[in-house]
Amino acid sequence: MADDARRAVLDALRGARAPPAAAPDLSRLGARFPDLPARLAEAVAAVAGTLVRVPDAAALAGAVAALAARLGATRVCSAVAGVPGDVALDALADPHELEGIGLAVLPGAFAVAENGAVWVPTAGLRHRGVFVVAEHLALVVPAAEIVNDMHEAYRRIAFPGAGFGTFIAGPSKTADIEQALVIGAHGARSCAVFLVG
Amino acid sequence: MRDRSGRSIPAAILGILASFMRVALFVPCYVDQLRPAVALATVSLLERLGVEVVFPEEQTCCGQPMANAGVSDAAAPLARRFLEVFGGFEAVVCPSGSCTSMVRNHYDPYLGGRPGFDRLKRGTYELCEFLVDVLGVKTLDGAFAHRVALHQSCHGLRELGLGTPSELLLPRTSKVAGLLGSLRGIELVPLARADECCGFGGTFAVAEEAVSCLMGKDRIADHAKAGAEIVTGTDVSCLMHLDGLARRERVPLRFMHVAEVLAEAVGPLPARGGGAA
Amino acid sequence: MSGGANPTGPGAGRAGGEPLHGPTGGHAGLGPGGHPAAAAAFVRDEARAHWHDQALWFVREKRDRAASLVPDWEELREAASAIRAHTRGRLADYLEEFERNATARGAVVHWARDAAEHNAIVHRILSERGVRRVAKSKSMLTEECGLNPYLAARGIEVVDTDLGERIVQLAGEPPSHIVFPAIHRKREEIGTLFHAKLGTPEGLSDPTKLTEAARHHLRERFMTADAGMTGVNFAVAETGGIVVCTNEGNADMGTHLPRLHVACMGVEKVVPRLADLAVFLRLLARSATGQPVTTYTSHFHGPIAGGELHVVILDGGRSGLLAEPAFRRSLACIRCGACMNTCPVFRRSGGYSYGYVIPGPIGSLLGVARDARAHASLPFASSLCGSCDDVCPVKIDIHGELLERRKDLARRGIVPLRKRLAMRLVGWVLAHRWAYELGGRLARVFLRRAPRAIAYGPWNAWGRRRELPAPPAESFRDTWRRTRGARRG
Numbered sequence: 010m011a012d013d014a015r016r017a018v019l020d021a022l023r024g025a026r027a028p029p030a031a032a033p034d035l036s037r038l039g040a041r042f043p044d045l046p047a048r049l050a051e052a053v054a055a056v057a058g059t060l061v062r063v064p065d066a067a068a069l070a071g072a073v074a075a076l077a078a079r080l081g082a083t084r085v086c087s088a089v090a091g092v093p094g095d096v097a098l099d100a101l102a103d104p105h106e107l108e109g110i111g112l113a114v115l116p117g118a119f120a121v122a123e124n125g126a127v128w129v130p131t132a133g134l135r136h137r138g139v140f141v142v143a144e145h146l147a148l149v150v151p152a153a154e155i156v157n158d159m160h161e162a163y164r165r166i167a168f169p170g171a172g173f174g175t176f177i178a179g180p181s182k183t184a185d186i187e188q189a190l191v192i193g194a195h196g197a198r199s200c201a202v203f204l205v206g
Numbered sequence: 207m208r209d210r211s212g213r214s215i216p217a218a219i220l221g222i223l224a225s226f227m228r229v230a231l232f233v234p235c236y237v238d239q240l241r242p243a244v245a246l247a248t249v250s251l252l253e254r255l256g257v258e259v260v261f262p263e264e265q266t267c268c269g270q271p272m273a274n275a276g277v278s279d280a281a282a283p284l285a286r287r288f289l290e291v292f293g294g295f296e297a298v299v300c301p302s303g304s305c306t307s308m309v310r311n312h313y314d315p316y317l318g319g320r321p322g323f324d325r326l327k328r329g330t331y332e333l334c335e336f337l338v339d340v341l342g343v344k345t346l347d348g349a350f351a352h353r354v355a356l357h358q359s360c361h362g363l364r365e366l367g368l369g370t371p372s373e374l375l376l377p378r379t380s381k382v383a384g385l386l387g388s389l390r391g392i393e394l395v396p397l398a399r400a401d402e403c404c405g406f407g408g409t410f411a412v413a414e415e416a417v418s419c420l421m422g423k424d425r426i427a428d429h430a431k432a433g434a435e436i437v438t439g440t441d442v443s444c445l446m447h448l449d450g451l452a453r454r455e456r457v458p459l460r461f462m463h464v465a466e467v468l469a470e471a472v473g474p475l476p477a478r479g480g481g482a483a
Numbered sequence: 484m485s486g487g488a489n490p491t492g493p494g495a496g497r498a499g500g501e502p503l504h505g506p507t508g509g510h511a512g513l514g515p516g517g518h519p520a521a522a523a524a525f526v527r528d529e530a531r532a533h534w535h536d537q538a539l540w541f542v543r544e545k546r547d548r549a550a551s552l553v554p555d556w557e558e559l560r561e562a563a564s565a566i567r568a569h570t571r572g573r574l575a576d577y578l579e580e581f582e583r584n585a586t587a588r589g590a591v592v593h594w595a596r597d598a599a600e601h602n603a604i605v606h607r608i609l610s611e612r613g614v615r616r617v618a619k620s621k622s623m624l625t626e627e628c629g630l631n632p633y634l635a636a637r638g639i640e641v642v643d644t645d646l647g648e649r650i651v652q653l654a655g656e657p658p659s660h661i662v663f664p665a666i667h668r669k670r671e672e673i674g675t676l677f678h679a680k681l682g683t684p685e686g687l688s689d690p691t692k693l694t695e696a697a698r699h700h701l702r703e704r705f706m707t708a709d710a711g712m713t714g715v716n717f718a719v720a721e722t723g724g725i726v727v728c729t730n731e732g733n734a735d736m737g738t739h740l741p742r743l744h745v746a747c748m749g750v751e752k753v754v755p756r757l758a759d760l761a762v763f764l765r766l767l768a769r770s771a772t773g774q775p776v777t778t779y780t781s782h783f784h785g786p787i788a789g790g791e792l793h794v795v796i797l798d799g800g801r802s803g804l805l806a807e808p809a810f811r812r813s814l815a816c817i818r819c820g821a822c823m824n825t826c827p828v829f830r831r832s833g834g835y836s837y838g839y840v841i842p843g844p845i846g847s848l849l850g851v852a853r854d855a856r857a858h859a860s861l862p863f864a865s866s867l868c869g870s871c872d873d874v875c876p877v878k879i880d881i882h883g884e885l886l887e888r889r890k891d892l893a894r895r896g897i898v899p900l901r902k903r904l905a906m907r908l909v910g911w912v913l914a915h916r917w918a919y920e921l922g923g924r925l926a927r928v929f930l931r932r933a934p935r936a937i938a939y940g941p942w943n944a945w946g947r948r949r950e951l952p953a954p955p956a957e958s959f960r961d962t963w964r965r966t967r968g969a970r971r972g
Contacts, residue, residue, distance in 0.1 A: 015594040021802035022575040022750060027811055029572040033565035035758060038555050055775065104740050105706055123553075123765075124775035137787065138739025141732040141779070159761035159776075166757060168722040171588040171785025176764075178776045181732040185647035185663060187670045188538055189690035194646060195698060195705070196732025196779070233959055235913065239923035240952045242959035261963050267913040272906045274867065276889030276898055280910030287914060312886075364869035372547070373825065373873035375556040399540070403827050407866025412944040414864060416523035417831050419948045420532060421866070450949030 038160055040123045045155040046204060052125030056179030057192050058200040062152070066091040069205050073114055073147055076201055080145050082111025088134055089114050089149045104136045113143035113197075117177075119154035120202065121162050126178040127202060128162060137173050141181070146197035148177060152206035227340075228258040230295035232309075232330070234302045234442065235267040241442050247469035248301045248333055254472050255341055259299075264291045269316075270308040274408045278315065285316035293322040297340065298330040301465045303362020303440040306332040311365050332366055332440060333465055338381040344388070348471030351391030355434035356383055357425065357448070358401040359441035368440065372400045382440060382464055389471045395432040402428075406447040422451040429459055436460045438467050513838035517860025522832035536830040538666055543824040545773025546874065552775075553765065562762050564878035567815035570755060571805060577720040577753045578796065584723025588785035590792040598628035601747070601797045605630060605712075608745055608793050609639055614709040617745075620727065620734035621645040622714030623661055623818060624747050624797060626840045641712070642704045644733035646697050653680045659834030661841055662771050662820035667833055701733070711737030715748035715794070716817070717763060721756040724784040725794060728767065728777040735781055742790035744783065750801050751814040763817060766876035770819040804852045809887045813848045815877040822871035822881060828864055837861060844871040844881045851888050859897050862888040923958055930954035 042048040050060040061076075063069045070092050077085050086107075087094030092114050101107065115134070117127035127148045131137040140146060156162050166174065181196030192198060229252065233245045252259050269284030288309065292298045300306045309330045317323040337343040358380070362368040369380030387394055405411065405421025412418075426448055429437050437459050439445055449461040462470075513521050526532050550556045570577055582592045593608075595601035609617065617634070619625065619641050631641045631652075643652040647664035651657060654676055658664030665673065674688035683696045713734045717726040725746050727734040738744045754760065768774045786792035805811050823829045823843030834842040839850030839858055847861035862885045871881040892898050912918045930938065931954045939946040957965075 011593065014596050014600055017596050018594050018750065018796070018798045018802065019575045019579065021798060022578070022805060025574075025802055025806035025811075027571040027574065027805050030565065030568040032569040032755065033562045035562055035762065038558055038562060038762065040554065052775065056778065108702075108706060121776075126776050126780070135788075136739070138735060141735040141739065159765050160758070163757045163761045166782075168588070168724055168757075168782070168784040173784065173787070174782045175735070176776065176780040178774075178778050178780075181730070181778055183646045183694060183731050184772065185645070185650065185665055186668075186673055186690035186693055188541060188663075188666075189670075191691050191694040193698065194694060194731035194733070195644070195701060195736045235919070235923075238959045239926065240955065242955050242957070242962055245959040246962065261960070261967075263960060263964075264916060266916055266919045269910070269913070272910045274886065274889070275902060275906045276862075276886075276891070276893035277903050277906040277910070278890050278893065280907045283914045284910065360866070360868040360870075364873065371870070371873050373870060375550050375553075401870075403866050403868035403870070405827070405866055407868070410863070410866045414519050414522060414828070414866075415944065415947065416519070416526040417828050417864075418866070420526050420529070420831050421827050422949075424533075424536070446952050447949065450945070450951065453950040454948060 035160065040158040042122050042157055045122050045157070046152065048122040049120050049125065049155050049202075049204070052122060053179065053202050054125075056125040057182060058125060058179035058202055060202045060204060062204045064206070066205065069149065069203055072203060076147060077112050080112060080199065082145055084110050085112045085114065086110045086139060086143065087114040088139070089116050092149070098135045098139060101136060104138050104142075107136055107139050107142040110139065110143040112145045112147060113139045114147045114149065115140055117148040117150040117202070119156055119162070119165060120150045120204070121159060121176070122155055123158040124178055126176040128166065128174060129177055130172070130174045132172055140175065140177060141196040143197055145199045146177070146180065147201045147203060149203045149205060152204045227297065228260060228295070229297040229299045229336075230292055231259050231261045232265060232268075232292065232298050232300040232305065233261070234300065234305045236446070237301065237442050241446070241463070244301055244442055244463040244465050247463065247465040248299070250474050251333075251465055251469040251472065252299065253475050254469070255337070255343065257341070260295075262291045268305045268308045270305060270312075271408055273308065273312060282316045285313050288313075289317055289320060289323060289326060292330070293326055296329055297336070298326070299333055299336045300330065301333045301440070301463060302442065303332050303359050303366055303368060304443065306330055307361040307365040332362055332368065334382045334385055334440060335366060335368060337385060344384070346385060346388050346468060346472050348468070348473065349390040350467055350471040353393045353395050353433055353435045354386060354467070355395050355397060355429040355432055355437045356380075356386060357404060357429070357437055357439035357444060358382070359439050359444045360401075360403050362440045363401055369401075385468060386438070386464065389468075395434050397428050397432050399428055404444045404448055406444050408443075411447055418447070419451060422448050423455065426452050426455070426457050426459065430457055434459060436462055436467070438462050438464050440464055513836070513860070518832070518836050518838070518864035519860060521836035521838070522828075522864070525833045525836055526831060532831050534669075535667060535833055539824045539830045542663075542773065543821075543874070546770055546821055546824065549769035549773040549775060553769065559762055559766055560876055560878050563766055563817075563876055564815065566754065566759050566762060567877050568812075570753065571811060571814060574750060574753070574805065577755055578750060580720040581718050581723055581753050584721065585785075585794060586723070588723050590723065590785050590794055593793060593795045595795060595797045595799070597799055598797070601628050601795055601799070602630055602633045604795050605745055605747070606634060606637055606639070608743075609634070609710060610637070612710070612743055614639060614743065616704070616708050617641045617710045617712050618644050618705050618708035618733075618737035618741070619712040620714065620729060620737055621648055621664075622712070622747050623841055624714055624749055625712070626657065627799065628797070630747075642701070642708070644701050644704065644731075644737055645729070646694060646731060649697060649701065650676065657840070659842070660820060660823060661818055667835070701736075705736040705740060708737060708741050710741050710743040710745060712745045712747070713738060715746050715752050716767070717760060718748055718753045718794070719757055719760065720753050722784060724782050726760060727781050727783070728764075728779065730772070730774070730778045732779050735779055738783070739787065742787060743793075744786065744790065745793045745795065746783070747795045747797065749797050749799065751816075763876075767817055767819055770821040770874065770876045800853050809891075810848065810852060810884055812879050813845065813852070813881075813884060815879055816845050816849075817877060819876055821874040821876065825870045825874045826865075827868065827870070828866065832864070837864070844885070845879070848881065848884050848888065851892070855892060855895065855897055859892055862892065920958070920960070927954045927958070
């Protein structure tokens with residue numbers, strides 16, 4: 010019976026005889042920014058995040074600690090090598106235990122200059138939902154890994170198998186009440202992007 | 207921008223030919239019967255620019271109200287009539303964006319394939335685009351020392367490309383504003399919403415009366431707030447709707463069709479024996 | 484009145500009032516007065532209509548600003564339109580490719596011919612796993628199918644987790660805008676609602692504090708949900724993944740905690756390749772809210788570890804639309820809402836005046852495609868200004884299709900006979916010069932002679948709120964004949 014519905018839908022779609030049309034050439038689309046880190050900083054600010062530049066991994070650990078202190082985040086969960094945390098994701102049996110994490114520090118593969126988004130592949134994270142359950146979020150991106158736009162971004166993304174990845178642009182937000190922008194709807198109340206190197 | 211009739215006329219060449227040009231005047235039915243001054247101004251303006259104007263008397267209406275109501279079979283005979291009446295002319299000029307658009311963009315279902323139709327489509331112009339694109343007129347020698355707001359009627363703007371719609375990320379131009387702006391002493395006042403619809407919309411004005419009138423009132427408020435003395439535009443339908451609302455609400459705005467503004471500014475042809483009306 | 488629907492639209496004091504859901508959920512259609520009557524009621528509160536108008540015009544302006552920062556904006560729109568056209572030409576193939584790749588990554592793909600089948604499939608998936616509570620992120624498709632009431636009647640609670648949707652859910656009303664479901668609600672009304680339903684302090688209306696209250700309230704729902712349900716912004720054939728975009732993170736809160744994720748999509752949501760996403764994602768948020776991108780753009784390929792991902796693909800009349808050359812382009816819609824924000828009629832009549840799950844310009848097309856008779860007034864709820872075409876990120880010729888729909892309705896006899904006859908009569912008069920000239924003459928005489936009480940009598944629809952034009956002494960053609968008749972003809 011499930012097969013009947015499938016067959017019926019596909020037959021109806023084919024029977025519609027929508028005319029063939031060539032896929033467009035996308036190669037001339039895109040944005041180019043002469044100063045990627047500067048443009049990224051503007052873009053991250055535009056999505057209510059903050060960009061922090063640190064010279065190396067050691068400085069990163071210090072900067073994250075300072076951020077946690079500023080936020081009053083007591084349970085820090087870090088999935089970034091060299092940045093210590095209080096909570097190890099691997100130690101949590103169930104994702105519901107993510108509740109109460111004050112600051113999640115996660116690795117981003119790259120950042121997108123045109124819109125301030127960071128691509129977070131989550132592979133290797135035992136609980137991929139940590140990015141949204143944590144009260145505050147810090148994303149760590151190597152300074153060399155900034156792309157101009159979404160076209161370049163998708164050239165670096167692949168899903169050969171199962172998996173989850175997400176673009177994160179700033180903290181959770183909403184404008185559903187009279188268009189008033191409110192930061193921190195259901196996800197992170199703040200988002201710091203650390204550009205390392 | 208939205209013109210689908212595929213015209214491309216070298217304006218320079220036709221500018222030279224202007225003085226030999228003979229155009230047929232297409233007068234919207236409601237202009238003919240209720241606001242003839244606009245058609246008279248159109249004639250005056252064209253003749254002032256050296257164009258010979260003829261008025262084929264068999265014309266009545268382009269059929270837009272019927273077509274917009276979806277009643278195609280009532281519009282079809284009017285479309286055929288239009289082709290018969292205007293088919294022989296090298297250029298048809300009309301002081302209305304929406305009526306011109308009806309011919310250029312909406313007559314295909316009724317007249318597609320008929321002899322003379324392609325030529326008719328290519329040769330039918332709204333007044334301002336005729337001046338700019340065919341006559342090559344960039345500036346007019348005239349004075350109009352008033353604060354004027356330009357109401358950019360929708361069909362002319364979006365279907366004929368008389369100007370750049372505010373939604374599009376394209377260079378901002380306007381054939382109508384260009385002509386108006388060239389008049390000495392004129393002050394074109396900027397509006398809060400440059401091209402929001404006035405709410406006339408044909409039978410919409412009556413069928414959706416409440417929204418239509420609120421849209422019109424909001425346009426009037428925008429024009430008044432911008433400090434306009436006179437509101438002008440390419441379509442008498444929009445202007446009649448706004449004028450009707452303004453007079454009922456006692457808002458002191460004057461509404462003049464762009465033909466009336468331009469004709470007043472450049473003045474009539476000097477009188478000659480048996481000349482202008 | 485169908486389904487208890489109250490066509491008078493939102494007004495003060497409707498918080499918690501009679502739901503507008505019909506027997507199949509979603510909007511039940513309007514009363515006999517159609518859009519005009521509902522809109523007239525909305526406009527009666529002129530201050531409120533202006534408030535609503537200004538709120539959405541503000542979003543339109545934000546869109547303009549965001550678009551102006553993208554140098555290839557118009558090329559992007561053209562590319563998006565072309566990708567959709569290309570996809571439509573091979574829709575079944577791409578859906579099969581999507582199914583293959585999704586299944587290979589561990590997702591289960593289901594097919595539904597109509598809303599009833601869709602709801603039954605979703606219910607079966609949930610009930611077989613003992614699901615009692617679902618956390619759902621925004622899905623217009625589930626509104627279209629009336630899924631919430633369907634599941635509620637079968638003992639499964641669905642919590643709408645998008646803040647705007649939660650507000651209208653608590654108020655017992657449908658969303659009035661596809662991106663801003665509660666745009667018709669003032670903060671004080673939301674405050675009153677939250678006081679009643681969430682126990683916030685009376686009189687609290689600050690959006691930040693109200694949102695904070697909603698955050699805590701919905702956290703609890705997320706933590707106790709047995710399953711997460713989402714819509715699908717885009718389904719990628721090349722990789723078998725689905726993409727869900729939110730600003731709040733509610734789709735993610737709902738799908739990374741429970742082990743079961745049910746995603747509902749229409750057949751038109753599939754895009755061929757990952758690379759195509761770049762085009763749509765550069766257009767979507769800018770068109771919808773004026774942001775460069777949504778906060779979260781989540782790509783789900785297969786289920787969460789140890790969990791399940793079910794994708795339900797719905798036809799629901801879309802194949803019928805695909806078969807209509809004049810209307811198939813409306814399937815390109817990416818649900819951004821830009822057409823609603825730019826529409827001067829929508830801004831002044833509100834989402835409830837349309838009586839369909841998706842309101843505004845695109846809703847008028849989609850609604851009438853589903854049920855022409857129920858939504859017959861919608862193609863006429865437009866002045867055909869064309870602004871919607873110009874903001875549509877996928878370049879649907881919306882106002883052109885609205886005009887085509889009018890012709891289609893007239894051909895099918897759905898336009899009232901009175902109107903068709905009136906148009907034929909007027910058409911006849913205009914086709915006969917003598918009748919036209921006589922009619923004009925009579926009108927001028929009448930306008931000149933009739934006392935005001937008669938001229939502006941109840942028969943004169945124009946004259947209710949507008950002055951009639953001052954009648955000229957003679958028509959243009961009279962003047963022409965008089966002054967030029969001897970020389971020219």
